[in-house]
Amino acid sequence: MSADDATVAFLAEAGHLKNLPRAGWLLAGIRQPESVAEHSYRVGIIAYVIATLEGANADRAATLGLFHDVPEARTGDVPSVGKQHVTLQDPNDVAAVQTAGLPPGLAARIRGLVAEFEAKETIEAVCAKDADKLECLLQARAYQAAGNTLVQPWIDTMLAAVKTETGRRLAEAAASQPVDAWWHKIVASYGRPGTD
């Protein structure tokens, strides 16, 4: 397989996260929940926002958030009820296998993203980890507003897990803000919430 072919195969593999449902939501009885890719998208967005407000390298934090679940393309998203029954290889080792055929410089860069996220030592990694939690909290709030009654534990746990000052403030706001706050005012200004 040429380097180009290996690179395309890696991009196809990364695309598999579009097909993977987030396992926690399945436990909560949400039959067709968001994908791991959808989660990763907003983790990247949130990491950018937190890092900006924390004075860190926002582009780096966003990128860490974006890539942090790429190893799940191989392992799947193991649910919390499975932790005592399933042993996962270290994500760094999974990433090493996933990037084995890539041009060496590119492989090293991608492994570096996974390693930095997992090590939680740089401020950007801490921001991206917080983004991972805050994203989950926001999604739990959205599922609550859609009717689900089982996701409060996710909100409580995520609230307790964020580490940065910005993350804490945003998580608290997210835990109380109605999920339609962003569009409620816009729509009210038209006198109607619907569509034509």
Added chain:
Amino acid sequence: MSADDATVAFLAEAGHLKNLPRAGWLLAGIRQPESVAEHSYRVGIIAYVIATLEGANADRAATLGLFHDVPEARTGDVPSVGKQHVTLQDPNDVAAVQTAGLPPGLAARIRGLVAEFEAKETIEAVCAKDADKLECLLQARAYQAAGNTLVQPWIDTMLAAVKTETGRRLAEAAASQPVDAWWHKIVASYGRPGTD
């Protein structure tokens, strides 16, 4: 609305891309296609890869790709058949409204991401634009393998639209590589493709 509340509302708005189907695939008769968020996730991944191989700032390119469709949370994803009937506000103006309540520094940063992507002047923006095309090509290939017979035009157009040398090489590889290449060999090594 406090700055924190406004920031959370922006993150909720960004999450709306999870709910928006990509309009082009609906035209192709794919009833429950990927979301704009899923597309944006892989655009970010691909932008990182292209930028690395082009020697550009990969974190920046990934971030540009990740944010490039955030204005669609307001406008929706207008399909190509609608272009002659729909006039969209400039994405920069949409982003200005979307970020109006954010802490000023953060708002400026996010508007800067949209502006840089739209201007296509930096090498990172060019890489992210190429990633947008290549992502679409890869997804069209995946839908073809899933049976859809209508998406070849997407592949042809995207092949012609990439600009960087890396993008061109990867697009050509993507247009011919079987979509199961990434897992076919792994699975064959177990003597079976299925699951237990």
Added chain:
Amino acid sequence: MSADDATVAFLAEAGHLKNLPRAGWLLAGIRQPESVAEHSYRVGIIAYVIATLEGANADRAATLGLFHDVPEARTGDVPSVGKQHVTLQDPNDVAAVQTAGLPPGLAARIRGLVAEFEAKETIEAVCAKDADKLECLLQARAYQAAGNTLVQPWIDTMLAAVKTETGRRLAEAAASQPVDAWWHKIVASYGRPGTD
């Protein structure tokens, strides 16, 4: 393209409304909502009922309701949050383009349906417009019963928007009637609500 081919192409285009989710429900966090075609179906039914009770031409009102969203096959269903950012061509102009290749008499008839609905001058058009609102109200009630907590504004707005005396009375009944009223009594008569 022959007249027959153009007619079939128009029917295929009308079928695209089956693929288009109603954008308002996506805002409300309903990930796989009804299609525009499903909405149009019941708008036609309701228009027939209102027009009958108002003493208008019920067949005409039903037909106006049935066709009223056909221009959305081109433009998509622009959500209310997009109104300040998106300018849509006049539906009459969209319909003119959509029917351009049809046999002239047929094209004129279809354009006439769109024009009459948009002008809101005939009693049949007023009934069909009311049906559009009442259909949305009934669907919002159904989503509430399915658990969604965000759709009350749709109900309130639609209640205020109906114009005919019949529409007002039915909207008030719809806003308070449990959505299972139609089957609750039937099922109770069997001593059980389920299925064998």
Added chain:
Amino acid sequence: MSADDATVAFLAEAGHLKNLPRAGWLLAGIRQPESVAEHSYRVGIIAYVIATLEGANADRAATLGLFHDVPEARTGDVPSVGKQHVTLQDPNDVAAVQTAGLPPGLAARIRGLVAEFEAKETIEAVCAKDADKLECLLQARAYQAAGNTLVQPWIDTMLAAVKTETGRRLAEAAASQPVDAWWHKIVASYGRPGTD
């Protein structure tokens, strides 16, 4: 139950067709097919077109098409494999029960729609029946283009079942026209089929 309440209950019942999958497509292995409501929507559209070209009352034909499956809200859509095992009450009798509580004039009108469609004696009913077949044919073509290999028998049967001269001509065109004909040319004029 007041007349208004009974009318709203009827409209809720008519809405149940949104939830009913077309049973034939389930046989063909299409797991989440169109609903009966989506089918009925386009039957109405097609009936209007055929009746116009046949010189019949197009509004009436559209309305007949729109209402023709309302009895299925009670009976469900019995698949062809079930015909030898399931005996359905006459649709006129089902409609009589469905409309029992409505204002008498309205009930009579709706029963009249079902009766006229079933009797196949008026030219409008014949056009609506043809529309029912042609709609099925067009949908089968769409599922073929989406990859399904089992629906050719639907196309063949529907081709043979249409009765009017217009229906025959359109069915023949529909059986050979690519399903993307309506958007292919529009999109080509932009140099690309995708979305931005």
Added chain:
Amino acid sequence: MSADDATVAFLAEAGHLKNLPRAGWLLAGIRQPESVAEHSYRVGIIAYVIATLEGANADRAATLGLFHDVPEARTGDVPSVGKQHVTLQDPNDVAAVQTAGLPPGLAARIRGLVAEFEAKETIEAVCAKDADKLECLLQARAYQAAGNTLVQPWIDTMLAAVKTETGRRLAEAAASQPVDAWWHKIVASYGRPGTD
């Protein structure tokens, strides 16, 4: 058709229950509910459990539960609102047709399963019938927890319908136990309910 071909055709027909939504949940406004196959799976599991606790032949009870809805592959799942309008052939007669081409011994065995279940005379059949009710109750509870507000009548009816002492005790427990009881404690032991 050879005996092997007929046997495979029967297995394909049994697989059609994967495509059939349970009609009762559609009435309750659940757009993409469980399939009849999913229901049958757990009816088998529950029948095994009840029969074990009742001292009956658990393997037999499980098998009766597993096969009890196979006739629905032909007839569909007729909803309770349809009972007054639809006459179904006796399930034994449907099963006779379904198994007509099978090797005679196998056909007799499968008909025997349907006959035993329908006759409700053996303790194993009574356990399997109870399992059918309890499964429905458990699923209704799951849909309630997911937000649906219309399914309480299913719970009440199923509670009243179970016959065995074990079935009654389990139904009472099921009617009050939170649906997340099985995973709540496991997850709490990790300090968080989510997924990594």
Added chain:
Amino acid sequence: MSADDATVAFLAEAGHLKNLPRAGWLLAGIRQPESVAEHSYRVGIIAYVIATLEGANADRAATLGLFHDVPEARTGDVPSVGKQHVTLQDPNDVAAVQTAGLPPGLAARIRGLVAEFEAKETIEAVCAKDADKLECLLQARAYQAAGNTLVQPWIDTMLAAVKTETGRRLAEAAASQPVDAWWHKIVASYGRPGTD
């Protein structure tokens, strides 16, 4: 937790297989594939058929097939691409934990089912294992007929994996029989394949 509560919790846990998509089909790009429960349902059916034809205890084989994936309620369905990265606890140990709170006799029986299936020593276990393969083969054929182009390897592997003489014969028939064979003849006898 009382024994009844523990039993109900086990039944709720078994129901989680309804929510788990089969991981192999996700690899093949099938976005909303069958659930593990749907698979288990037909494994039970097929095990009954094979065991009957092999002269084994058919009720036992069906029950083994029905329960064989219950441990996946904890571990999830690990895809083949994950095997080198994920270590699963022995299914017997998982089942021991899953049944820990049940009445001891019931717990022992359920653990016995898992143990017998995993040991592959009894003829009933061998039949159930073959059923697991044949079910996968039949489903792969169904996805092929629905358009998917990536599942041939599943067919080939399953063909090679069945052990019993009956399993081999049926697998060969299944690999060549059109998936619509079971309904094609029935429907043709009505002169049309569709629905009314």
